[in-house]
Amino acid sequence: MNIVSSASRQIILDTETTGMNMGGGPVFVGHRIIEIGCVEVIDRKLTGRTYHQYINPGQLIDEEAIEVHGITDERVAKEPRFHQIAQEFIDFIDGAEIVAHNASFDISFMDHEFSKLQPKGPVTADICQILDSLAVAKFLHPGQKNNLDALCKRYGIDNSRRTYHGALLDAEILADVYLIMTGGQIDFNLSSDKANKADGSLTKIDTSGLNLKVIPASADELISHEQRLDLVAESGKCLWRG
Template sequence: MRQLVVDTETTGLEPSEGHRVIEIGCVEVVERQLTKANFHRYLQPDREIDAGAVAVHGISNAFLADKPRFAEIAEELIDYLRGAELIIHNAAFDVGFLNHELSQWRPNAPRIEDLCTVVDTLALARQRHPGQRNSLDALCRRYEIDNSRRDLHGALLDAEILADVYLAMTGGQVALALGSESTPDHHGGQAEAGVLPRRVRKDRPPLRILRATDLERSAHLARLQAINAASDGGCVWMSLSGKTRAP
Protein backbone atom coordinates (compact mmCIF):
# COMPACT_ATOMS: atom_id res chain seq x y z
CA MET A 1 0.00 0.00 0.00
CA ARG A 2 1.22 3.48 -0.90
CA GLN A 3 0.50 5.96 1.87
CA LEU A 4 1.24 9.67 1.93
CA VAL A 5 1.51 11.55 5.21
CA VAL A 6 0.36 15.07 4.38
CA ASP A 7 0.43 18.46 6.06
CA THR A 8 -0.16 22.01 4.88
CA GLU A 9 0.53 25.52 6.14
CA THR A 10 -1.83 28.35 5.25
CA THR A 11 -2.30 32.10 5.38
CA GLY A 12 -5.13 31.74 7.90
CA LEU A 13 -7.85 29.45 9.16
CA GLU A 14 -10.72 29.68 6.65
CA PRO A 15 -10.53 29.12 2.89
CA SER A 16 -14.02 30.65 2.65
CA GLU A 17 -12.42 33.93 3.76
CA GLY A 18 -9.90 33.78 0.91
CA HIS A 19 -7.05 32.16 2.81
CA ARG A 20 -4.62 30.07 0.80
CA VAL A 21 -2.19 27.18 1.10
CA ILE A 22 1.43 28.36 1.29
CA GLU A 23 3.25 25.08 1.99
CA ILE A 24 2.51 21.44 1.14
CA GLY A 25 4.56 18.61 2.64
CA CYS A 26 4.02 14.94 1.79
CA VAL A 27 6.03 11.97 3.06
CA GLU A 28 5.69 8.70 1.16
CA VAL A 29 5.34 5.42 3.07
CA VAL A 30 5.24 2.10 1.19
CA GLU A 31 4.74 -1.14 3.14
CA ARG A 32 5.39 0.86 6.32
CA GLN A 33 8.78 2.02 5.08
CA LEU A 34 9.69 5.68 4.49
CA THR A 35 10.79 5.88 0.86
CA LYS A 36 12.15 9.47 0.81
CA ALA A 37 10.13 10.04 -2.38
CA ASN A 38 8.58 13.09 -0.77
CA PHE A 39 6.75 16.10 -2.20
CA HIS A 40 7.44 19.56 -0.79
CA ARG A 41 6.49 22.97 -2.20
CA TYR A 42 6.21 26.52 -0.90
CA LEU A 43 3.55 28.58 -2.68
CA GLN A 44 2.95 32.26 -3.42
CA PRO A 45 -0.54 33.02 -2.06
CA ASP A 46 -1.09 36.47 -3.64
CA ARG A 47 -2.40 37.80 -0.32
CA GLU A 48 -1.10 38.80 3.08
CA ILE A 49 -0.51 36.11 5.68
CA ASP A 50 -2.33 36.65 8.98
CA ALA A 51 -0.02 37.63 11.83
CA GLY A 52 -1.38 34.75 13.91
CA ALA A 53 -0.46 32.29 11.16
CA VAL A 54 3.05 33.71 10.87
CA ALA A 55 3.48 33.21 14.62
CA VAL A 56 2.65 29.51 14.13
CA HIS A 57 4.74 28.63 11.07
CA GLY A 58 7.14 31.57 10.68
CA ILE A 59 6.61 31.85 6.91
CA SER A 60 6.56 35.42 5.61
CA ASN A 61 5.25 37.00 2.42
CA ALA A 62 8.79 38.12 1.61
CA PHE A 63 10.00 34.51 1.72
CA LEU A 64 7.20 33.41 -0.63
CA ALA A 65 7.61 36.25 -3.13
CA ASP A 66 9.49 34.15 -5.70
CA LYS A 67 7.67 30.86 -5.09
CA PRO A 68 5.29 29.25 -7.63
CA ARG A 69 1.53 29.64 -7.41
CA PHE A 70 -0.72 26.64 -6.79
CA ALA A 71 -1.80 26.53 -10.43
CA GLU A 72 1.82 25.94 -11.45
CA ILE A 73 2.17 22.78 -9.34
CA ALA A 74 -1.42 21.47 -9.42
CA GLU A 75 -0.90 18.83 -12.12
CA GLU A 76 2.26 17.58 -10.44
CA LEU A 77 0.48 17.38 -7.09
CA ILE A 78 -2.49 15.48 -8.53
CA ASP A 79 -0.19 12.95 -10.20
CA TYR A 80 1.69 12.48 -6.93
CA LEU A 81 -1.42 12.02 -4.79
CA ARG A 82 -3.54 9.91 -7.13
CA GLY A 83 -4.46 6.48 -5.78
CA ALA A 84 -2.68 6.85 -2.44
CA GLU A 85 -4.05 6.65 1.09
CA LEU A 86 -3.53 10.02 2.76
CA ILE A 87 -2.60 10.14 6.45
CA ILE A 88 -3.50 13.57 7.86
CA HIS A 89 -3.87 14.95 11.39
CA ASN A 90 -7.18 16.84 11.57
CA ALA A 91 -7.85 15.92 7.95
CA ALA A 92 -10.88 18.18 7.51
CA PHE A 93 -8.63 21.27 7.72
CA ASP A 94 -6.00 20.21 5.17
CA VAL A 95 -8.43 18.49 2.79
CA GLY A 96 -10.72 21.51 2.91
CA PHE A 97 -7.88 23.85 1.95
CA LEU A 98 -6.57 21.57 -0.81
CA ASN A 99 -10.06 21.15 -2.28
CA HIS A 100 -10.47 24.94 -2.23
CA GLU A 101 -7.17 25.37 -4.06
CA LEU A 102 -8.18 22.77 -6.64
CA SER A 103 -11.55 24.47 -7.21
CA GLN A 104 -9.84 27.85 -7.66
CA TRP A 105 -7.45 26.28 -10.16
CA ARG A 106 -10.13 24.65 -12.32
CA PRO A 107 -13.91 24.45 -11.75
CA ASN A 108 -13.94 20.80 -12.89
CA ALA A 109 -10.81 19.78 -10.96
CA PRO A 110 -11.06 16.53 -8.96
CA ARG A 111 -11.52 16.72 -5.22
CA ILE A 112 -9.03 15.07 -2.89
CA GLU A 113 -11.65 12.44 -2.02
CA ASP A 114 -11.87 11.57 -5.74
CA LEU A 115 -8.13 10.99 -5.92
CA CYS A 116 -7.39 9.30 -2.61
CA THR A 117 -8.71 7.70 0.53
CA VAL A 118 -8.09 9.68 3.72
CA VAL A 119 -7.21 8.54 7.25
CA ASP A 120 -7.58 11.17 9.98
CA THR A 121 -5.01 10.44 12.70
CA LEU A 122 -6.77 12.85 15.06
CA ALA A 123 -9.94 10.75 14.88
CA LEU A 124 -7.85 7.59 15.19
CA ALA A 125 -6.04 8.94 18.26
CA ARG A 126 -9.33 9.96 19.90
CA GLN A 127 -10.62 6.40 19.44
CA ARG A 128 -7.48 4.91 20.96
CA HIS A 129 -6.98 7.51 23.71
CA PRO A 130 -10.42 8.88 24.65
CA GLY A 131 -10.44 11.81 27.02
CA GLN A 132 -6.74 12.56 26.50
CA ARG A 133 -4.90 15.28 24.61
CA ASN A 134 -4.31 14.15 21.05
CA SER A 135 -2.44 17.02 19.44
CA LEU A 136 0.62 16.06 17.41
CA ASP A 137 2.89 17.21 20.25
CA ALA A 138 0.88 15.19 22.79
CA LEU A 139 1.11 12.08 20.60
CA CYS A 140 4.86 12.58 20.26
CA ARG A 141 5.17 12.53 24.04
CA ARG A 142 2.90 9.50 24.34
CA TYR A 143 4.77 7.47 21.72
CA GLU A 144 8.22 8.86 22.56
CA ILE A 145 8.75 10.45 19.14
CA ASP A 146 11.48 13.09 19.01
CA ASN A 147 9.94 16.42 17.99
CA SER A 148 12.71 18.63 19.37
CA ARG A 149 13.16 20.27 15.94
CA ARG A 150 9.58 21.55 16.02
CA ASP A 151 10.07 25.09 17.31
CA LEU A 152 7.69 26.26 14.56
CA HIS A 153 5.21 24.34 12.46
CA GLY A 154 6.35 23.35 8.98
CA ALA A 155 4.44 21.16 6.54
CA LEU A 156 7.25 18.77 5.64
CA LEU A 157 8.64 18.56 9.18
CA ASP A 158 5.19 17.95 10.65
CA ALA A 159 4.50 15.30 8.00
CA GLU A 160 7.76 13.53 8.88
CA ILE A 161 6.88 13.61 12.59
CA LEU A 162 3.31 12.45 11.91
CA ALA A 163 4.66 9.54 9.86
CA ASP A 164 6.64 8.35 12.90
CA VAL A 165 3.60 8.83 15.15
CA TYR A 166 1.30 6.96 12.75
CA LEU A 167 3.67 4.00 12.47
CA ALA A 168 4.00 3.84 16.26
CA MET A 169 0.26 4.23 16.81
CA THR A 170 -0.60 1.47 14.35
CA GLY A 171 1.94 -1.11 15.46
CA GLY A 172 5.41 0.33 15.03
CA GLN A 173 7.97 0.26 12.27
CA VAL A 174 8.59 -3.10 10.65
CA ALA A 175 12.08 -4.58 10.48
CA LEU A 176 14.72 -2.42 8.83
CA ALA A 177 14.80 -3.04 5.11
CA LEU A 178 18.17 -4.25 3.89
CA GLY A 179 17.22 -4.02 0.24
CA SER A 180 14.57 -2.36 -1.88
CA GLU A 181 13.20 -5.56 -3.38
CA SER A 182 11.21 -8.30 -1.73
CA THR A 183 12.77 -11.75 -1.60
CA PRO A 184 11.18 -15.17 -2.09
CA ASP A 185 10.00 -16.77 1.12
CA HIS A 186 10.30 -20.45 1.95
CA HIS A 187 6.79 -21.07 0.55
CA GLY A 188 7.80 -19.81 -2.88
CA GLY A 189 5.99 -16.46 -2.54
CA GLN A 190 7.32 -13.01 -1.81
CA ALA A 191 8.33 -12.01 1.69
CA GLU A 192 7.03 -8.73 3.07
CA ALA A 193 9.26 -5.78 2.18
CA GLY A 194 11.82 -5.19 4.91
CA VAL A 195 11.28 -8.60 6.56
CA LEU A 196 13.90 -11.21 5.84
CA PRO A 197 12.65 -14.79 5.29
CA ARG A 198 13.80 -17.44 7.73
CA ARG A 199 16.32 -19.87 6.30
CA VAL A 200 17.53 -23.08 7.93
CA ARG A 201 20.85 -24.61 6.99
CA LYS A 202 20.43 -28.12 5.66
CA ASP A 203 23.62 -29.26 7.41
CA ARG A 204 22.53 -27.86 10.78
CA PRO A 205 22.89 -30.47 13.57
CA PRO A 206 19.67 -31.62 15.28
CA LEU A 207 18.43 -29.37 18.06
CA ARG A 208 18.85 -30.64 21.58
CA ILE A 209 15.63 -31.51 23.39
CA LEU A 210 15.67 -30.60 27.06
CA ARG A 211 12.85 -32.26 28.98
CA ALA A 212 11.57 -31.04 32.31
CA THR A 213 12.74 -32.92 35.39
CA ASP A 214 10.32 -34.43 37.90
CA LEU A 215 11.13 -31.57 40.28
CA GLU A 216 10.34 -28.98 37.60
CA ARG A 217 7.08 -30.77 36.72
CA SER A 218 6.05 -30.77 40.36
CA ALA A 219 6.85 -27.06 40.73
CA HIS A 220 4.91 -26.28 37.57
CA LEU A 221 1.86 -28.23 38.77
CA ALA A 222 1.97 -26.51 42.15
CA ARG A 223 2.05 -23.14 40.39
CA LEU A 224 -0.96 -24.04 38.25
CA GLN A 225 -2.88 -25.18 41.31
CA ALA A 226 -2.12 -21.90 43.05
CA ILE A 227 -3.30 -19.91 40.01
CA ASN A 228 -6.44 -22.06 39.80
CA ALA A 229 -7.24 -21.47 43.46
CA ALA A 230 -6.63 -17.72 43.24
CA SER A 231 -8.82 -17.41 40.12
CA ASP A 232 -11.69 -19.52 41.51
CA GLY A 233 -11.10 -22.33 39.05
CA GLY A 234 -10.27 -20.05 36.11
CA CYS A 235 -6.84 -21.44 35.25
CA VAL A 236 -7.06 -22.31 31.56
CA TRP A 237 -4.19 -24.81 31.66
CA MET A 238 -5.97 -26.79 34.37
CA SER A 239 -9.22 -26.97 32.42
CA LEU A 240 -7.93 -27.94 28.97
CA SER A 241 -9.47 -31.29 28.03
CA GLY A 242 -10.21 -31.82 31.70
CA LYS A 243 -6.57 -32.49 32.41
CA THR A 244 -3.58 -30.79 33.97
CA ARG A 245 -1.03 -30.12 31.25
CA ALA A 246 2.48 -29.72 32.50
CA PRO A 247 5.58 -29.75 30.29
Protein backbone atom coordinates in the same frame (compact mmCIF):
# COMPACT_ATOMS: atom_id res chain seq x y z
CA MET B 1 -12.68 1.35 14.40
CA ASN B 2 -10.10 -0.44 12.25
CA ILE B 3 -6.99 1.66 12.82
CA VAL B 4 -4.75 -0.27 10.43
CA SER B 5 -5.26 0.82 6.85
CA SER B 6 -5.36 -1.70 4.02
CA ALA B 7 -3.89 0.83 1.58
CA SER B 8 -0.45 -0.18 0.30
CA ARG B 9 0.59 3.39 -0.62
CA GLN B 10 0.02 6.22 1.81
CA ILE B 11 0.94 9.88 1.67
CA ILE B 12 1.46 11.48 5.07
CA LEU B 13 0.50 15.10 4.44
CA ASP B 14 0.49 18.50 6.11
CA THR B 15 -0.25 22.00 4.86
CA GLU B 16 0.35 25.53 6.11
CA THR B 17 -1.99 28.34 5.17
CA THR B 18 -2.45 32.11 5.19
CA GLY B 19 -4.93 31.86 8.05
CA MET B 20 -7.70 29.88 9.66
CA ASN B 21 -11.35 29.40 8.80
CA MET B 22 -13.15 32.72 8.38
CA GLY B 23 -16.67 31.40 7.94
CA GLY B 24 -17.00 28.43 10.28
CA GLY B 25 -18.06 26.19 7.40
CA PRO B 26 -16.38 23.30 5.61
CA VAL B 27 -14.56 25.59 3.16
CA PHE B 28 -11.89 27.91 4.49
CA VAL B 29 -13.10 31.00 2.65
CA GLY B 30 -10.57 33.71 1.97
CA HIS B 31 -7.41 31.78 2.86
CA ARG B 32 -4.93 29.87 0.73
CA ILE B 33 -2.28 27.17 1.03
CA ILE B 34 1.29 28.46 1.31
CA GLU B 35 3.18 25.21 2.01
CA ILE B 36 2.63 21.51 1.29
CA GLY B 37 4.70 18.71 2.81
CA CYS B 38 4.25 15.03 1.95
CA VAL B 39 6.04 11.82 2.92
CA GLU B 40 5.48 8.56 1.03
CA VAL B 41 4.86 5.28 2.84
CA ILE B 42 4.48 1.99 0.99
CA ASP B 43 3.49 -1.18 2.84
CA ARG B 44 4.08 0.70 6.11
CA LYS B 45 7.67 1.56 5.21
CA LEU B 46 9.06 5.04 4.54
CA THR B 47 10.34 5.13 0.97
CA GLY B 48 12.36 8.34 1.23
CA ARG B 49 10.23 10.03 -1.44
CA THR B 50 8.80 13.38 -0.40
CA TYR B 51 6.94 16.27 -1.94
CA HIS B 52 7.61 19.74 -0.56
CA GLN B 53 6.54 23.06 -2.00
CA TYR B 54 6.13 26.66 -0.84
CA ILE B 55 3.40 28.57 -2.67
CA ASN B 56 2.74 32.26 -3.29
CA PRO B 57 -0.90 32.72 -2.23
CA GLY B 58 -1.32 36.12 -3.91
CA GLN B 59 -2.49 37.66 -0.65
CA LEU B 60 -1.18 38.63 2.78
CA ILE B 61 -0.60 36.05 5.49
CA ASP B 62 -2.37 36.68 8.81
CA GLU B 63 -0.09 37.66 11.69
CA GLU B 64 -1.49 34.94 13.96
CA ALA B 65 -0.74 32.36 11.27
CA ILE B 66 2.86 33.60 10.99
CA GLU B 67 3.21 33.14 14.74
CA VAL B 68 2.31 29.47 14.25
CA HIS B 69 4.31 28.50 11.17
CA GLY B 70 6.83 31.33 10.80
CA ILE B 71 6.22 31.74 7.05
CA THR B 72 6.20 35.40 6.04
CA ASP B 73 4.94 37.21 2.96
CA GLU B 74 8.54 37.82 1.93
CA ARG B 75 9.36 34.10 2.18
CA VAL B 76 6.76 33.10 -0.40
CA ALA B 77 6.79 36.22 -2.61
CA LYS B 78 8.88 34.53 -5.33
CA GLU B 79 7.37 31.07 -5.02
CA PRO B 80 5.05 29.64 -7.73
CA ARG B 81 1.28 30.04 -7.56
CA PHE B 82 -0.82 26.97 -6.81
CA HIS B 83 -1.97 26.48 -10.40
CA GLN B 84 1.67 26.21 -11.46
CA ILE B 85 2.40 23.26 -9.18
CA ALA B 86 -1.06 21.67 -9.08
CA GLN B 87 -0.50 18.89 -11.61
CA GLU B 88 2.78 17.81 -10.04
CA PHE B 89 1.09 17.68 -6.64
CA ILE B 90 -1.93 15.78 -7.99
CA ASP B 91 0.35 13.27 -9.70
CA PHE B 92 2.16 12.65 -6.40
CA ILE B 93 -0.97 11.95 -4.35
CA ASP B 94 -3.19 10.34 -7.01
CA GLY B 95 -4.35 6.86 -6.05
CA ALA B 96 -2.82 6.93 -2.57
CA GLU B 97 -4.38 7.17 0.86
CA ILE B 98 -3.76 10.56 2.44
CA VAL B 99 -3.03 10.50 6.17
CA ALA B 100 -3.36 13.91 7.83
CA HIS B 101 -3.85 15.09 11.41
CA ASN B 102 -7.27 16.74 11.52
CA ALA B 103 -7.64 15.80 7.86
CA SER B 104 -10.77 17.87 7.24
CA PHE B 105 -8.67 21.03 7.62
CA ASP B 106 -6.06 20.09 5.02
CA ILE B 107 -8.52 18.45 2.62
CA SER B 108 -10.86 21.46 2.70
CA PHE B 109 -8.01 23.76 1.72
CA MET B 110 -6.87 21.36 -1.01
CA ASP B 111 -10.38 21.11 -2.45
CA HIS B 112 -10.67 24.90 -2.33
CA GLU B 113 -7.42 25.24 -4.31
CA PHE B 114 -8.41 22.54 -6.79
CA SER B 115 -11.76 24.27 -7.37
CA LYS B 116 -9.98 27.44 -8.48
CA LEU B 117 -8.01 25.69 -11.23
CA GLN B 118 -8.89 26.25 -14.88
CA PRO B 119 -10.18 23.79 -15.88
CA LYS B 120 -11.54 22.89 -12.44
CA GLY B 121 -9.46 20.33 -10.61
CA PRO B 122 -10.55 17.13 -8.85
CA VAL B 123 -12.17 16.67 -5.49
CA THR B 124 -9.53 15.08 -3.28
CA ALA B 125 -11.80 12.24 -2.19
CA ASP B 126 -12.29 11.25 -5.85
CA ILE B 127 -8.57 10.56 -6.38
CA CYS B 128 -7.44 9.56 -2.87
CA GLN B 129 -8.60 7.70 0.17
CA ILE B 130 -8.45 9.87 3.30
CA LEU B 131 -7.51 8.84 6.83
CA ASP B 132 -7.62 11.23 9.78
CA SER B 133 -4.80 10.32 12.18
CA LEU B 134 -6.37 12.59 14.82
CA ALA B 135 -9.50 10.41 14.79
CA VAL B 136 -7.29 7.33 15.22
CA ALA B 137 -5.47 8.98 18.16
CA LYS B 138 -8.78 9.95 19.82
CA PHE B 139 -10.01 6.38 19.44
CA LEU B 140 -6.85 4.98 21.05
CA HIS B 141 -6.48 7.68 23.70
CA PRO B 142 -9.96 9.03 24.55
CA GLY B 143 -10.06 12.08 26.77
CA GLN B 144 -6.36 12.82 26.37
CA LYS B 145 -4.46 15.46 24.43
CA ASN B 146 -3.91 14.14 20.92
CA ASN B 147 -2.16 16.96 19.10
CA LEU B 148 1.14 16.12 17.41
CA ASP B 149 3.31 17.37 20.29
CA ALA B 150 1.36 15.30 22.83
CA LEU B 151 1.59 12.20 20.66
CA CYS B 152 5.34 12.67 20.23
CA LYS B 153 5.75 12.76 23.99
CA ARG B 154 3.48 9.74 24.43
CA TYR B 155 5.37 7.63 21.90
CA GLY B 156 8.87 8.86 22.67
CA ILE B 157 9.43 10.63 19.33
CA ASP B 158 11.97 13.47 19.22
CA ASN B 159 10.30 16.63 17.92
CA SER B 160 12.89 19.08 19.26
CA ARG B 161 13.36 20.51 15.74
CA ARG B 162 9.74 21.65 15.75
CA THR B 163 10.17 25.31 16.71
CA TYR B 164 7.46 26.25 14.20
CA HIS B 165 4.81 24.22 12.42
CA GLY B 166 6.43 23.42 9.06
CA ALA B 167 4.57 21.25 6.57
CA LEU B 168 7.36 18.84 5.62
CA LEU B 169 8.76 18.53 9.15
CA ASP B 170 5.27 17.96 10.55
CA ALA B 171 4.57 15.34 7.85
CA GLU B 172 7.81 13.53 8.74
CA ILE B 173 6.96 13.60 12.46
CA LEU B 174 3.38 12.50 11.77
CA ALA B 175 4.69 9.57 9.71
CA ASP B 176 6.68 8.36 12.74
CA VAL B 177 3.71 8.90 15.06
CA TYR B 178 1.22 7.17 12.77
CA LEU B 179 3.39 4.12 12.13
CA ILE B 180 4.16 3.64 15.84
CA MET B 181 0.58 4.39 16.87
CA THR B 182 -0.85 1.75 14.53
CA GLY B 183 2.08 -0.69 14.45
CA GLY B 184 0.81 -3.04 17.13
CA GLN B 185 -2.51 -3.77 15.49
CA ILE B 186 -2.45 -6.99 13.47
CA ASP B 187 -5.65 -8.83 12.59
CA PHE B 188 -5.14 -12.56 13.17
CA ASN B 189 -8.89 -13.20 12.84
CA LEU B 190 -8.96 -14.89 16.26
CA SER B 191 -12.73 -15.36 16.08
CA SER B 192 -12.22 -17.93 13.32
CA ASP B 193 -12.82 -21.63 14.06
CA LYS B 194 -9.41 -22.30 12.53
CA ALA B 195 -7.72 -20.03 15.07
CA ASN B 196 -9.61 -21.09 18.21
CA LYS B 197 -10.57 -24.29 19.93
CA ALA B 198 -13.87 -24.74 21.73
CA ASP B 199 -12.18 -24.13 25.08
CA GLY B 200 -10.89 -20.75 23.89
CA SER B 201 -7.25 -21.79 23.49
CA LEU B 202 -5.36 -21.09 20.29
CA THR B 203 -4.73 -23.81 17.77
CA LYS B 204 -1.01 -24.56 17.41
CA ILE B 205 0.20 -23.93 13.88
CA ASP B 206 2.60 -26.53 12.52
CA THR B 207 5.71 -24.78 11.19
CA SER B 208 7.93 -27.86 11.03
CA GLY B 209 7.88 -27.91 7.24
CA LEU B 210 8.83 -24.28 6.88
CA ASN B 211 12.37 -23.09 6.34
CA LEU B 212 12.30 -20.12 8.70
CA LYS B 213 15.40 -17.96 8.87
CA VAL B 214 16.00 -16.30 12.24
CA ILE B 215 18.17 -13.16 12.17
CA PRO B 216 19.21 -12.13 15.69
CA ALA B 217 19.51 -8.46 16.58
CA SER B 218 23.01 -7.02 16.64
CA ALA B 219 24.50 -5.47 19.78
CA ASP B 220 23.93 -1.96 18.38
CA GLU B 221 20.31 -2.81 17.53
CA LEU B 222 19.71 -4.11 21.06
CA ILE B 223 21.15 -0.90 22.53
CA SER B 224 18.94 1.22 20.22
CA HIS B 225 15.94 -0.88 21.22
CA GLU B 226 16.57 -0.32 24.93
CA GLN B 227 17.04 3.41 24.34
CA ARG B 228 13.67 3.53 22.57
CA LEU B 229 12.02 1.68 25.46
CA ASP B 230 13.58 4.17 27.89
CA LEU B 231 11.86 6.98 25.98
CA VAL B 232 8.54 5.13 26.01
CA ALA B 233 8.87 4.48 29.75
CA GLU B 234 9.35 8.20 30.43
CA SER B 235 5.83 8.92 29.12
CA GLY B 236 4.14 6.08 30.99
CA LYS B 237 4.16 2.30 31.51
CA CYS B 238 6.25 0.45 28.94
CA LEU B 239 4.28 -2.67 28.01
CA TRP B 240 7.32 -4.29 26.39
CA ARG B 241 9.02 -4.40 29.80
CA GLY B 242 6.07 -5.92 31.59
